Amino acid sequence: MKSLSLNEKHKDFFQQVFEVVKLIPKGRVTSYGAIARYLSSASASRMVGWAMNTSHTHENVPAHRVVNRNGLLTGKAHFSPPSLMEELLKAEGIEVREDKIVDFEKYYWDPTEELKL
DNA sequence: AGCTTGACTTTGA
DNA sequence: GTCAAAGCCAAGC
Numbered sequence: 001m002k003s004l005s006l007n008e009k010h011k012d013f014f015q016q017v018f019e020v021v022k023l024i025p026k027g028r029v030t031s032y033g034a035i036a037r038y039l040s041s042a043s044a045s046r047m048v049g050w051a052m053n054t055s056h057t058h059e060n061v062p063a064h065r066v067v068n069r070n071g072l073l074t075g076k077a078h079f080s081p082p083s084l085m086e087e088l089l090k091a092e093g094i095e096v097r098e099d100k101i102v103d104f105e106k107y108y109w110d111p112t113e114e115l116k117l
Numbered sequence: 118a119g120c121t122t123g124a125c126t127t128t129g130a
Numbered sequence: 131g132t133c134a135a136a137g138c139c140a141a142g143c
Contacts (some may be wrong), residue, residue: 012140013139013140014140031125032126033125033127033128034124035124036125036126036138038123038124039139040139041126041137041138042125042126042127042137042138043125043126043127043136043137043138044123044125044126044137044138044139044140045125045126045127045128045138046123046137046138046139046140047123047125047138047140048123048124049125049137050123050124050126050139050140050141051124051140052124053123053124053141054140054141055124063124066124067124068124068125069125069126069127070124071126074123074124074125075124076124077124078124079124116121119143120142120143121141121143122140122141122142122143123139123140123141124134125135125136125137125138125140126136126138127134127135127136127137128131128134128135128136128137129134129135130133130134130135
């Protein structure tokens with residue numbers, strides 16, 4: 001697979017979401033809105049969540065690194081065991097308390113800032 | 118073919 | 131600070 005689209009500019013929204021999610025560095029997290037805004041508009045953040053729902057068809061999609069803008073593990077309920085998301089984050093050195101990422105801003109990874117240009 | 122729901126965000130009151 | 135409403139695109143009924 002190539003990195004980001006150079007020739008291929010016509011991809012499905014979901015596919016683009018998956019690419020960005022895959023590009024999230026280990027030990028980092030991002031928000032649905034950040035991805036949505038990077039792709040198009042921030043309001044499309046719902047589609048990112050929707051895409052994650054279909055992410056089960058993709059293997060290398062670290063959905064556990066994607067949380068809402070509050071740093072809350074909103075999608076944890078959708079994991080095989082709901083606690084898996086928290087476990088995966090902790091395994092990467094991210095501290096989680098009450099289903100919420102501690103020092104979220106510290107681990108926050110914004111594609112519009114990191115992948116710009 | 119049309120309406121409802123959804124792992125969300127932003128803006129306004 | 132909280133609460134309510136609009137916006138976005140796709141899948142499901």
